Amino acid sequence: MAIATAPAVAEAGPLGDALQQLDAAIDVLGYDQGLHRLLARPRREMSVSIPLRRDDGSIEVLSGYRVQHNFSRGPAKGGLRFSPQVSLDEVRALAMWMTWKCALLDVPYGGAKGGITIDPTMYSTAELSRVTRRYTNEILPIIGPEKDIPAPDIGTDEQTMAWMMDTYSANVGYTVPAVVTGKPVSLGGSLGRPSATSRGVVHTALAALAYRGLVPARTSAAVQGFGKVGAGSARFLAEAGVRVVAVSDRYGAIHNAAGLDITALELHVATCGTVCGFGGAAEIDPDDLLTLDVDVLVPAAVEGVINLRNAHDIRASIVVEGANGPTTNDADAVLDDRGVLVVPDILANAGGVIVSYFEWVQGNQAYWWTADQVEKRLETRMLQGWRSVLETATRRGLTLRQAATVTAVSRVADAHLTRGLYP
Known part of the structure; x- marks a missing residue:
C-alpha cells in the first residue's frame, strides 16, 4: 500500500502540530494518500460575522467559527471558545484533536470546535448573551443533538450553554436539552460535568x-x-x-x-x-x-x-x-x-467529553444519573483509555502521544472505510 505524502501544513502553531501528528500516525498505519487527505481536512467549516450592539449603543462586528472535522463515528462534538486569540486555524486544530479524543476514549462522536474572537472580560453579561445568541443563530443549520453538540471551553461556561440551548430551542419551537452539554443541572446538565x-x-x-x-x-x-x-x-x-x-x-x-x-x-x-x-x-x-x-x-x-x-x-x-x-x-x-x-x-483531558457524552445520553433518555455513578463511569473510561494507550506504546515502541494518535486515527479510518465513500 502506498504511503501518503503529507498534505500541506501550517508552518507553525496548533494546526501545524496537529497535522504533523496525523502525518506520523499515517506513516505507522500505512494508509494511502486519499485516506490521509480525507482525515487531514475538515468535513465542514463555517465562518460567521457576529454584529453586536454594545450597551452604549455602538455596533461592533466580531468573527466566529464552527469547524466539524469528522463525523464518521457519530455526530460532531466540541467546545465553544471565547478568546482574543481565536482564529480559524486554531479552531481547525482543536476540532481535529477532538476527533482523535472521542475515538481514543470510544465515545461515539466525531470532532468539532467553535470559537469567537473576543475577550469576554471586556464585555457585560448582557453583551455576552447577545453575542452567544447571535452566534448560535448563525450556526443553527449545522448544529443539533444528532448533528453537532457544543460544550463549554475557554471563556465560556454553563450560562453560555444555557443561552445556546434556549436560542436553538426557540428557533425549532420546543425545548432541546441535548443540543449542548455542560449546561446547568437545572436545565438537564449532568452531575459531575463541571469537574x-x-x-x-x-x-x-x-x-x-x-x-x-x-x-x-x-x-x-x-x-x-x-x-x-x-x-x-x-x-x-x-x-x-x-x-x-x-x-x-x-x-x-x-x-x-x-x-x-x-x-x-x-x-x-x-x-x-x-x-x-x-x-x-x-x-x-x-x-x-x-x-x-x-x-x-x-x-x-x-x-x-x-x-x-x-x-x-x-x-x-x-x-x-x-x-x-x-x-x-x-x-x-x-x-x-x-x-x-x-x-x-x-x-x-478527555474527561470533559466523556461526561458530556454521559450528559447527552441522559438528556436523550430524560433520565439522570447520580454523581457517584458519573464519577465511577468516568474513572472506568479514563483508565481503560490509559491501559489501551500504554499497551499500544509498549507493543509498537511508540511514545504515549504517538500511540494515542495511532489508536484514534485507526478507529476513525476503520469507521470511514466500513461506511464507504458516498456516492
Whole structure:
C-alpha cells in the first residue's frame, strides 16, 4: 500500500502540530494518500460575522467559527471558545484533536470546535448573551443533538450553554436539552460535568505515577493555569496526597515548596479573582513554574506553552496535558529524548467529553444519573483509555502521544472505510 505524502501544513502553531501528528500516525498505519487527505481536512467549516450592539449603543462586528472535522463515528462534538486569540486555524486544530479524543476514549462522536474572537472580560453579561445568541443563530443549520453538540471551553461556561440551548430551542419551537452539554443541572446538565476534565487529568496523572513507581504522598506537582481545569486538577491532586507546590493564572504564579493549601487558595481566588497575593505562598515568574523541580507538571491553560525555548529546562519527570496542545511537536521530541513521560492531551483531558457524552445520553433518555455513578463511569473510561494507550506504546515502541494518535486515527479510518465513500 502506498504511503501518503503529507498534505500541506501550517508552518507553525496548533494546526501545524496537529497535522504533523496525523502525518506520523499515517506513516505507522500505512494508509494511502486519499485516506490521509480525507482525515487531514475538515468535513465542514463555517465562518460567521457576529454584529453586536454594545450597551452604549455602538455596533461592533466580531468573527466566529464552527469547524466539524469528522463525523464518521457519530455526530460532531466540541467546545465553544471565547478568546482574543481565536482564529480559524486554531479552531481547525482543536476540532481535529477532538476527533482523535472521542475515538481514543470510544465515545461515539466525531470532532468539532467553535470559537469567537473576543475577550469576554471586556464585555457585560448582557453583551455576552447577545453575542452567544447571535452566534448560535448563525450556526443553527449545522448544529443539533444528532448533528453537532457544543460544550463549554475557554471563556465560556454553563450560562453560555444555557443561552445556546434556549436560542436553538426557540428557533425549532420546543425545548432541546441535548443540543449542548455542560449546561446547568437545572436545565438537564449532568452531575459531575463541571469537574470532569480535572478528574480525568488526575486519574491519568495517578496512573502515570504508578507506572513510574511513584507514590502520591511522596510526589510534588505544579499546575499551570487555575481556571476550570487547572483549579480542579490542583484540588484533586492534593486530595490524592500529591504536594501541589505551584500554580499560576493569567496574572501571575505562586510557589510554596512545602505545598499550597488548595482549599484556602480557591477561597482567595473566589474573592480576589487571581492567585496573586495569596498569603500562603511567594510570587514567582509564571515562566519559572514550568521548569520547577517537581515530579508532575500539569499545563492546563493554552496551546504551545512547552516549546523549544524551555523544553530542555523542564525538570518534571511526568507531564500531564490538561490543556489542548500545550506541548509543541519539537518540544515533544526533546522531552522524549530526555525520558520525560508525556501523557497527551487527547487522553489526559478527555474527561470533559466523556461526561458530556454521559450528559447527552441522559438528556436523550430524560433520565439522570447520580454523581457517584458519573464519577465511577468516568474513572472506568479514563483508565481503560490509559491501559489501551500504554499497551499500544509498549507493543509498537511508540511514545504515549504517538500511540494515542495511532489508536484514534485507526478507529476513525476503520469507521470511514466500513461506511464507504458516498456516492
